[in-house]
Amino acid sequence: MRGSQHKKESDNLLQCIGEKLSKSTDLEQRSLGTSDQQVNLIYLKSVSHSATVNRFVISPFFEMKDEKGFEEYIASFPGSKPSHDIKEILELLLGGHVGIFFSDNKVYLFDAVRVEAGSVADAQTEVIVQGPSDSFNESLEVNLNLIRRRYQSSDLKAETTTIGHKSKTKIAIVYDETRIEPEVLKELKKRLDGISVDILQAAAELDKYLSGNKYRLFPTTIVTERPDRAVFNISEGKIVLLVDTTGFAVVLPAVFNDFFTAMDDKLQVLPVGWFLKGIRYLGLILTVLLPSFYVAFTSYNPEVWKVQIALLVAGSRATVPYPSYVEVLIMLLMMEFLTEASLRLPKAIGPTATTVGGLILGTAATEAGLVSNIMIILVSAVAISNFVIPLNMMGFTIRVVKYPFILLATLFGLLGIVLGLVGVIMYLCSLRSFGKPYFKIFGIDRVRITNSQKERENG
């Protein structure tokens, strides 16, 4: 009678934990032994080392045949810990321990933390100065491990689905249950169901399929290779899609400002962080508007310039045989070729292309009088300020956006640039990322939500 009562209590605990960790596909629950000698195991595959579990927990159990002896064997392990507190058990489970439930109502937590060190490489496309440098790799398990290790909460859910008729790519939807907005999740699942492709091989591809409009100009989801960015966004109430075999994660919904945040902004002293962010927005404005301003000022409104610059430009343009917009287009296209070429070239040849393209071509073009000196400065400024944008997706978009501005400046001068700015801002305002406004620069209500969330959790 007493025994069965104990048994019930232990089962309740197990069931309760199972519920808490439900919807996580990395949850592993096993019963060992016969009906009278039953030991239950529970652990998370993604953070626990399965080989360790097999070798040090499962094999000895069958070798010993005696539950009492096995219990003592487990208790003697360093890092093993008896516990009955459900909160503690949960925390340790999420940290990589294996929960072992014995039939006499004892619960031990066995240390089998899995550490992936070798296979996780440094981030390549989003390099930062300080902070963690690991990046997602091509294994979904490892990526889940990277996230779980940073976010040890039972609220973190990971659901999987597959996409692609042939590739059957596994996708994990990772989110914090208490912080997301349910409509976004619902919308996401609806859109994931709607995707009908044969092969899915990159996270960015998924991003393309997810955001309904094919002709949209700006990315509405973040594609990142940094686990810390993914975790930070999860804590902000966003959803992360881990795509197996890609090494990148998709974060959604995104706002415009997210694309101008580098992960080490958080580590900086506050004024420095503001300064860095300010510089990025300045870079954005420069790279989009400088070429069109050049066209507008040289051909329509030279009085906007200081006299010195006006005379300098007029002087250096004296030998240039074609109008200003052709000059700008030629140089910008040369720069695009250069960027594109050095991007795809093997690392050994890359610097050569840059030297030949940037230094020799630029100098020679000015000396031959084909482009003005000012133009070279301008093109380099445009190129450099384009690279200030931390996320590549946005960087590519911005590279394209400046061309319509040049067209407008050629047709309408300064008026055209103003027109273009108004148009771009209107367009950005009309964009939605999974039903959320996209051009919400300061994300004020997002902060308010998380603050109230935190209060609820603490109180």
Next chain:
Amino acid sequence: MNRILCILLILLLILPLQGCKFKDIDLKLFVMAVGIDEAENNPNKLSVTLKIAIPQGDPKKAEEQVQIITEEGDTIAEIVRVMKSRIDKELDFGHCKAVLFGEKYARKNIREAADWTMRRRDIQLTIYTAVARPSAKEVLNVQPVTERIPANSILLALSKDGTESPFIVPPAFAYVLQRRIDERGADPILALVEKKSDQEFLINKSYLFDKSKAVTELEPEETRIYNLLSLKNLKTSLNVDYQGLKYAYNIEKSSAKYKIITPTNGTPYIEYKIKILAEVEESHSGDIFNEKLLRDLSAAAGNQLNERVERTLSKIHQAKCDPLGWGLRYQSRHWNNSEEWKEWEDLSERLEFHVKCDVDIKYTGMVR
């Protein structure tokens, strides 16, 4: 598809709104300064001189090249059109920084020239105006050796961006000039640019205007006093004689206030209160300064300045000009719109000036 068509249509429709024509900067000639004179042989005709900058491709050389062209005709607009057939590129007044009126022309009437600068769309309202002696053409031909950009030195001096001389009156922008010509109760005052040699000009006098006609010339000393009265914290030094020795003090802070007082019986007068905080800049005595000496010096300086200011004010008053805007002040402080101007005209005839200079020489300058 429809939306794209709509956008294209809108772009097409606003095409005429662009204002200017597409013309590259290297096909334009920038006029840096305009000089307007009376024609040499015919007093009824005008002579316009343009100083045109020739752009230099190499910024390291920094040698300026200008073209100066002069043409005569009946109206300025006509002359500019005639000039266009003498040059190869389009004239652009967008960077025009100064309009100079020849002395002879200014003494006649500058109304039409001021009108032209206001009306022409590519001339900015913030260009500087000044009177030139002996003529605008000769002043524009002066090439100072320190000049790096054509006509820049006149501009730097007049705007006080460069030299901050106390003998140059506050900049008379085109809009200021026009406003003072139109406004009842304020008259223009323009700096006088004189040619000293082929490489040097001198700006230390000013011209009082009776509306659009140049009337009286203010000497350097009087120009400085005018600046003291019209500007705050004028950067200058003043001399003072004390017990037969010369001292000079540098003004740190200065402010001038005035009140128009009309006693019911008695002559109306303008009471000027000038407050100056200063430091000793030069002393010919060799004595050690103490508080008493500084106080006595301040009193002497105040008295001597009183005299100088009164002399300048009465000269301005005798010329029947109003560069300090007393009439405007009087009108702003009175309600009877229909009669106040008449009253002022009547009253300004008998005006007297009471000046109270409060000079406080506080510091002895550096002692080391």
